[in-house]
Amino acid sequence: MEQGVSFDLDLIRRYDQSGPRYTSYPTAVEFDESFNQAAYQAACARSNASGRPLSLYFHIPFCDTVCFYCACNKIATKDRSLAPPYLARVYRELEMQAALFDKSRVVEQLHWGGGTPTFLSHDQMIELMEVTRRHFTLTDDDSGEFSIEIDPREADASTVKLLRQIGFNRMSLGVQDFDERVQAAVNRFQTEAQTMTVLEAALAEGFRSTSIDLIYGLPFQSVESFMKTLERVIEVNPQRLSVFNYAHLPERFKPQRRISETDLPTAQVKLDILQSTIARLTEAGYVFIGMDHFARPDDELAVAQRAGTLYRNFQGYSTHAHCDLIGIGVTSIGMIDNTYGQNRRELNEYYADIDAGRLPVFRGLELNRDDLIRRDVITRLICHFQLDKAAIAEKWDIAFDEYFADSLVKLTGMEDDGLVTIDADHIRIQARGRLLVRNICMAFDAYLATKTGPIGFSKVI
Numbered sequence: 225m226e227q228g229v230s231f232d233l234d235l236i237r238r239y240d241q242s243g244p245r246y247t248s249y250p251t252a253v254e255f256d257e258s259f260n261q262a263a264y265q266a267a268c269a270r271s272n273a274s275g276r277p278l279s280l281y282f283h284i285p286f287c288d289t290v291c292f293y294c295a296c297n298k299i300a301t302k303d304r305s306l307a308p309p310y311l312a313r314v315y316r317e318l319e320m321q322a323a324l325f326d327k328s329r330v331v332e333q334l335h336w337g338g339g340t341p342t343f344l345s346h347d348q349m350i351e352l353m354e355v356t357r358r359h360f361t362l363t364d365d366d367s368g369e370f371s372i373e374i375d376p377r378e379a380d381a382s383t384v385k386l387l388r389q390i391g392f393n394r395m396s397l398g399v400q401d402f403d404e405r406v407q408a409a410v411n412r413f414q415t416e417a418q419t420m421t422v423l424e425a426a427l428a429e430g431f432r433s434t435s436i437d438l439i440y441g442l443p444f445q446s447v448e449s450f451m452k453t454l455e456r457v458i459e460v461n462p463q464r465l466s467v468f469n470y471a472h473l474p475e476r477f478k479p480q481r482r483i484s485e486t487d488l489p490t491a492q493v494k495l496d497i498l499q500s501t502i503a504r505l506t507e508a509g510y511v512f513i514g515m516d517h518f519a520r521p522d523d524e525l526a527v528a529q530r531a532g533t534l535y536r537n538f539q540g541y542s543t544h545a546h547c548d549l550i551g552i553g554v555t556s557i558g559m560i561d562n563t564y565g566q567n568r569r570e571l572n573e574y575y576a577d578i579d580a581g582r583l584p585v586f587r588g589l590e591l592n593r594d595d596l597i598r599r600d601v602i603t604r605l606i607c608h609f610q611l612d613k614a615a616i617a618e619k620w621d622i623a624f625d626e627y628f629a630d631s632l633v634k635l636t637g638m639e640d641d642g643l644v645t646i647d648a649d650h651i652r653i654q655a656r657g658r659l660l661v662r663n664i665c666m667a668f669d670a671y672l673a674t675k676t677g678p679i680g681f682s683k684v685i
């Protein structure tokens with residue numbers, strides 16, 4: 225299916241509301257502490273019967289300096305001596321987690337995120353990968369998807385070379401904006417040269433995919449300034465681009481209090497930046513994957529989208545729908561069998577559990593049948609912009625229109641506005657509805673319907 229996207233200012237204004245990003249359904253807001261270590265262990269035992277491959281996510285929480293726009297789980301510190309005690313706990317957790325999974329299950333996907341994974345020294349990176357290989361069976365023929373988030377201020381050509389040697393073949397780079405005034409306002413000083421060094425090294429070392437993250441809506445940005453950054457990025461031709469909308473929520477995220485609201489671009493300027501960005505990336509040959517993501521047509525994400533196999537999980541869009549995901553490290557979230565389980569969010573609590581020989585999973589959720597059906601629907605819509613009602617009906621043994629009668633009523637207005645078309649067999653999100661895919665998915669979210677008052681999610685655009 226051709227994934228065109230169109231920008232309709234009037235529609236965007238009318239549908240401007242807050243909503244989940246659906247990296248999971250139900251969202252993490254629904255997790256609770258009745259899902260404990262015993263429930264997690266039971267899920268792991270069930271998942272072994274499936275023999276599915278595995279995906280490992282590692283959270284490295286440390287950052288050398290704090291970017292004022294940041295809403296991630298991180299610990300800002302210049303103290304590199306914090307890394308060894310953290311890694312010691314990660315190794316212990318790896319051992320505990322590995323004991324729950326059949327060794328025959330191959331790790332096809334691995335991701336280091338943060339924080340800043342490149343906060344670790346080269347020796348620490350080598351060691352972390354070695355210990356992982358000791359406990360889990362990683363693909364060793366470079367066929368896996370082994371990716372890392374790189375802060376170009378914390379990496380150079382030797383880092384990239386080393387990462388390739390220990391098995392990584394994909395990377396994403398935080399850039400956000402090359403404009404110096406913007407960088408000063410968000411406390412992220414990063415030269416173009418630093419970014420280009422890493423990108424050139426990635427190309428030379430044979431990384432299969434590079435992705436660049438940009439953010440619009442930061443202080444002092446204008447259409448003109450942002451387009452300058454975008455042009456530089458297009459010149460280096462990354463396979464993927466993520467263009468995130470900055471959500472200014474200083475009451476929730478402390479570093480954002482250091483951003484002066486008066487320096488932020490107006491809502492109109494933000495929309496103008498988004499419109500120009502979409503137009504320019506489309507012109508440069510990128511495909512709109514959905515929700516802030518663009519990719520070259522030959523990139524795996526675009527290929528998977530065309531083949532109907534694209535998936536979405538806590539790391540965003542993915543091609544590994546068939547894996548069970550194990551989260552390692554503080555705050556990490558795993559997805560095993562029909563459950564989500566999250567590790568402790570405070571470092572001292574994470575350490576206390578590990579030191580006591582307990583798995584640090586402290587909350588989560590066991591999905592019921594309705595959750596599974598709705599997750600399937602939301603995933604298909606968000607990844608492929610269309611839904612075959614008969615396929616869902618057959619898979620789940622339901623009468624689609626009856627089961628989702630309430631959702632279909634909620635979509636009526638969106639159908640009238642041309643966001644979606646609905647017929648007897650399909651729901652199809654149209655080009656003008658694709659930027660608003662979150663709104664469309666929200667119609668199928670059973671939990672949102674029960675909420676009153678502010679729901680604590682970011683704006684959909």
Ligand code: SF4
Binds near residue numbers: 295338340398
């Ligand atoms: S944006 Fe990234 S590098 Fe900056 S503080 Fe947040 S996690 Fe750290």
